Amino acid sequence: MKSSIGIIGGGFSGCMLAYHLLENTKDLQVVIFNKSSRIGPGLAYEPQSSTMLLNVKAGKMSAFPAIPTDFVDWLTKENIFPLNTREEITDSFVSRELYGYYLDQIWQNILQIHGARITEVINEVITISNRIDSFTIETKTKVYTVQYCVLATGNEKPRNPFLSDKAFISSQNYHQNPWAIPTEKIHDTKPILIIGTGLTMVDTIHYLREKNKNGIIYCISPHGFKILAHENSIVSYDDILEKIQLSGHLADLLAQFNSAKKEIQKRKGSLDALINFFRPITGIIWQGFTPYEKNFFLEHLRHKWGVARHRLPPISFQKINKEIQDKKLNINAGKIKEIIENESGLNVRYFDNAKNKELSLTVSCVINCTGPEGDVSKMKNGLLLNLLKKGLIESGPSNLGVQVSVNDMQIKNTHNIKKLYAIGNLLRGELWESTAVNELRSQTEKVAQEIIRTEKTKNNC
């Protein structure tokens, strides 16, 4: 009998893992579990608005590591931009919705070719238990038995601000989930507060405006607005980059990063080249850090790395700057101290870094855009909490994701249970960068190869 693999999560990671497994062996059955019925797009590529853009150029968004042009090939084949040259398409920022259709089509192709070996379960997985040589995966209605299990549970809602008065959390005017904002409940002209000033903030502002929410928008985060736009650079800085020596220690790396940055800036160049140099080796560098260095990075350098790494499509950047110029958007660096609901709305007391004093404002609603929760013990995902309790997973380094052996992505656990794997966001503690398509496409291929290898070894014994 063929072994089965249970994949929990049907976003990009689950879908592409299934692809690599099914394409590369005939010996496995796949059971894929997803809370919602669309397998492929996941949270990021089933956006609230069709105008939300990818923050990476189309030319870098292929789902397949071995075919870097696949997404551009698909856009060209579908004739979605008939007036544009292939070069223009490669360089463009297309909508996340369009990327979702691309993933839909990949999934439909997988079903067409390998459908007999796939079971789609549109239901939430409540728990997983280990048996001798197998796992049982339970949904509310049925129990499935598999021999391998992969957690691909993806993005979780942001963490609520840690404030002493927590009553605001249950207010209907506080929105913890920025990816499902009930805009019909938001006042058209009254002020709004967004907590967080990253890419999700930018998406949220565009979305609110699209829905005719015309009130002033305030944003607060510890560092204020520092996001940069992608730059079009064709200049090579190889002479600067080849001088970088990776000793493995954070202080050395930082010195080298800063020195290369200075030299590139002297030539008035784009820092994209420097980021592109570090991106493919971020995981290796991160693994070499001591726990102290990891925590130091998270506390003091995470923001700087985020600014350099997470860029906006130029058009989104221009729109945000126009909002600021028109005084419709007010972005502050500071710390929220209190959110109290009263008859006039939500009263927010915060420390304003620039003014060096406490201020307050009253808004009609608060939207949390602080980014996906990374600490498994704080996630609201019942399955992960349950697995933590059972000791099948353990919190990862710096309390991010889960502990895995990075050679094969098998989860480390107190019971030493094998054939249980994790991919995607759950690997952030082990690899740091484990979010974008760029990383996930290789990760899914690697985990598939590991599982196929283990299965072959077992069959040969």
Ligand SMILES: Cc1cc2nc3c(=O)[nH]c(=O)nc-3n(C[C@H](O)[C@H](O)[C@H](O)COP(=O)(O)OP(=O)(O)OC[C@H]3O[C@@H](n4cnc5c(N)ncnc54)[C@H](O)[C@@H]3O)c2cc1C
């Ligand atoms: C808003 C946003 C925009 C982004 N834009 C870009 C971009 O432009 N370029 C880029 O490279 N990357 C981008 N990313 C990164 C993005 O996270 C990844 O590219 C990718 O979508 C993550 O896929 P995933 O499958 O790991 O997770 P997800 O897409 O979150 O999918 C996980 C799935 O698992 C399901 N699930 C979870 N728990 C259970 C359970 N217990 N039972 C059953 N199902 C469960 C969820 O319902 C979900 O469908 C963006 C991310 C976000 C959030």
